[in-house]
Amino acid sequence: MTVHSQGAATSAPQDAPMKSAAAPPEAPVSGSDRGRTSPRGARRSLPSGWLPYLLIGPAVLSLAVLLLYPLIKNVILSFQDINKIEFIQRKYPFAGFGNYTELLGDANFWTVVVRSFGFTLANVALIMVLGSLIGILLNKLGTKMRLVLSMALVMAWAMPIVASVQVFKWLFDEQFGVMNWLMRTAGFAGYEQHNWMETGLSTLVIVTILVVWGSIPFVALNMYAGLTTVGAELYEAARMDGANGWQTFWKIVFPNLKPFFLVTTFLEVIWVFKAFTQVYAMNKGGPDRASEILPVFAYVEGQSQAHYGLAAAISVLTIVILVVVMSFYFRLILKQEEEQ
């Protein structure tokens, strides 16, 4: 994948980058399908009917028990009225659509929804634009400088999220943080003990810097791998026709890498939208719950406030939003496959 196509930077990646960026579509299977139509293949691929089921059994069973069941449980919970007392008594009375009407009529909920969308939009836009630019830069560098930059990107990529959250907290520390020093040194006033986590918005700005920093490597390195598959003669032709960089990008690069851009954007949308760890570990959704995005909102409602039913309803609504995004993603993959 990216790591590898990056490691083998100069050798042309054998697999299309858009495929590696997304879950690889089903296409390669056709090879073995073809084999099956041959008479010998038919014999080979016709084990006594139960063997494939035996092989997939454990996987299907585990997914059903540990993924499907919690999902269903989540939906059931969302229709139940569970607060502290019910939780302790283990009695879960049904509340119909109570949790949902409460949520949809709650201004706070809508604030969090709007915040989540804004947060996702800002992050994904920054990730895609800066990531693509750095990918293009990688493509234009000499071998040595390219190695330096890609190693730097891999370092940021490899940082575990919880560890990088701690580092960013330290960088933006009120008293001794390097950021305040940097701002003072650059001549900005008011950065003696500037509290970067003072408001929800400023907290989310720090989270955004962290998320963008951590996500760009994936986009940039994939973008670079993608660019190496766009034939050099295409650039050459564009240059001979007198196209400038901007035109080359929109006329050559973008159409060629369109699947990559679409798939990566959707993946980033999904990843950023459910960025629980970054937001929660940064400031627990604070100050005053002002940096909560939907997953954090659900967690805080459920855990600290002991509104379990309500929290389940929040998470169901979050999942619905994600499913809408995912359905676009899957349609895209299917379409891409048909075009191949």
Add this chain to the structure above:
Amino acid sequence: MKPAQKLRTRRPVRPGAVVKNAGALLVSLVFVFPVYWMFSSALKPSGEILTKDPVFVFTPTLDNFTKATGVDQFWTYVTNSVLVTVGAVLLALLVALAASFAIARMRFKGRKGLVLAVMMAQMAPWEVMVIAMYMIARDSEMLNSLPLLTAIYFVMVLPFTIWTLRGFIAAVPVTLEEAAQIDGCTRGQAFRKVIFPLLAPGLMSTSLFGFITAWNEFAMVLILNKDKSAQTLPLWLTEFQSAFGNDWGATMAASSLFAVPVLLIFIFLQRKAVGGMTAGAVKG
């Protein structure tokens, strides 16, 4: 005419190159700096951490690491993390190997549906389902249980593992298997002797990505395992920081300890891993 054109664009030292390289250097610096700052702060004597103007030259010390590892039950956290991660990855490899072989090599009713289910499961919003998981775990008396955590991490990395191994198996030519069978191998032997050895790079890279996912997981263990004796390193790290307040040197030492295995894996992976990895698991 064409070669001349080429020459004009390649040969002269363009002023653009300087700008490009300077830009690349600056970008590299931005990406490396937090990692560098983590390690360097971890090695700083405490007197040189809490300074208004950061100190860049100092005599490194391991004091912070001693403090970080001296935390009560540090080795419990380490053991838990290793157990849960390795357990989840091994289970996932075993279960996924069977499933991906069936998907890649056999035709059966419901195969398409399974493929679709695996694709969707790969995007499962685990972070959002913590409350439901918490209720299930509580009602079945499974809070603070390492086996449950292992099982959840196993299912988290399973779809990705199936998906990737399927690709690796599909890439092994069917004719190899056929040849083995003609030579008298049973189907199982053909798999063991022919396909399995060829899957080594695939197994390695999938398990490394699985390792990273499980090693980093935070939301589930946060809600399910409140008991310190059943927690993993990500929680140790966040709790360490809130307990030690602004002992940033020790916090950075703790962060470094937590990050080093993953950093090493990435460097390792980059050189060794080959083949079509998917991205899903990298970020979870």
